[in-house]
Amino acid sequence: MSTETRPHPPSVEQVLAAARTVVGQGTSHGPLLGVARAVVEEERERLTSSGEPRSAQMLGHEAAARLTASGGSRLATAINATGVIIHTNLGRAPWPTAAIEAAAAAAADYLLLELDRETGRRGSRFREAEDHLVELTGAEDALVTNNNAAAVGLAVGLAGRGGGVIVGRGELVEIGGGVRIPEIVRRAGAKLIEVGTTNRTRAGDFEPPLVEGRAHVVLRVHPSNFRQEGFIEAPDPSALASLAHRHGAIVVDDLGSGALLATERYGLAHEPTPRERLVAGSDVVTFSGDKLVGGPQAGLIVGRADLIARIRKDPLARAMRPDKVTLAAVAATLALYRAGRAETEIPVWRVIAARPDAIEMRAMAVAAELGRGADVVATEATVGGGSLPGETLPSHAVAIRGGSAGRLMAALRRGSPSVVGRVEHGRVLLDMRTVDPGLDDRLVAAVREAMSAP
DSSP states (O other): OOTTTSOOOOOHHHHHHHHHHHHOTTSOHHHHHHHHHHHHHHHHHHHTTSOOOOOHHHHHHHHHHHHHHHHSOOOOOEEEOSSBSSBGGGTBSOOOHHHHHHHHHHHHSOOOSSBOTTTOSBOOOOOHHHHHHHHHHOOSEEEEESSHHHHHHHHHGGGOTTOEEEEEGGGOOEEETTEEHHHHHHHTTOEEEEESOSSBOOGGGGHHHHHTTOOSEEEEEOOTTOOOOSSOBOOOHHHHHHHHHHTTOEEEEEOTTOOSSOGGGGTSOOOOOHHHHHHTTOSEEEEESSSSSOSSSOEEEEEOHHHHHHHHHSHHHHHTOOOHHHHHHHHHHHHHHHTTOHHHHSHHHHHHHOOHHHHHHHHHHHHHHHOTTEEEEEEEEEEETTEEEEEEEEEEEEEEOSSOHHHHHHHHHHSSSEEEOEEETTEEEEEGGGSOGGGHHHHHHHHHHHHHOO
């Protein structure tokens, strides 16, 4: 075909106008223009070889569809059938409905984040979450940061530039993602002083650097993501706090995942709570908002009012503060604890509190729907997410046998929604403790589709 007779695509302006009739006038001009140009250029290339020319209306609809698709989330939703309750690779755990609604409301509108309603002047930053923390832990004050690593870094900064921070050698841990306590201390500008041994550290080991005035902060790190057994010893929290205070030092206690409910009520090992550690003499306690607390990612700092005030004034505190959406969601999550509704409305605790017999009944119903090749087996679920290492909860899983377990797992992951289970003894196990009961029917449909995939 000669250049003179080759058909030309509609102009970019024509395609842009047609796309506007689909997406509306409120759509930003720049992104829509970029997509329209790309569609026209592709149409021009297509027409150089063969094919009937398409109208401006057809290309406008294609441009609108591409823009809509590119504006949507690329994160695939998943059904967690792994038996790991707080699964880091799956985004930890779902938020409570109250937190989701609070976050959506905060994102959708202007709000009085730092404006005093009475005076109309700039006021203190939204404090509802911090007020909840004060009531729940008995602390004098509280502060919310963007994660617990940030909280620990700010708290360690109380030692001052070049100040000494004492840490027992058995607590020089890596807290995830390659982040290590010694590095946090150094990045805070403090000097790390190691005492004790890997397996046995006593309160007396902390005394020499305190007596010599080489340290102003004692940092305790709860081993929330590992467990030591055998010939071990750790200092009593109260004894260590008394020793530190006699020498004018402060105690920072990093609890890691943190817990605001008594874990032993659910057949799990006792997890120390922020209130316990404050009562035992810790001056500042840090913990996560997105693990056992069950809300969005956040770092929660509670403790003495004068120390929290110093942390709040730290220039790094601004770089580590959460946005309005996170603050609103954290506040809504903590409000459920104060209202006594955490066990029934926060997904992490709802899953932990689920009765094994109820889980078994659901597993039997799913297996019956799937038919031949699906059985129910007793299994153990774990808390995960660096919380309560080694602790398990009784559960039941749907076991699918026959064919390649690896191929079935891959087909389940590729489905919509994606289903993530685990393989044991050549079978795919779908642990029902971590599957929301409202998703049982979708789980059945997803498994059927995966099993029928080529």
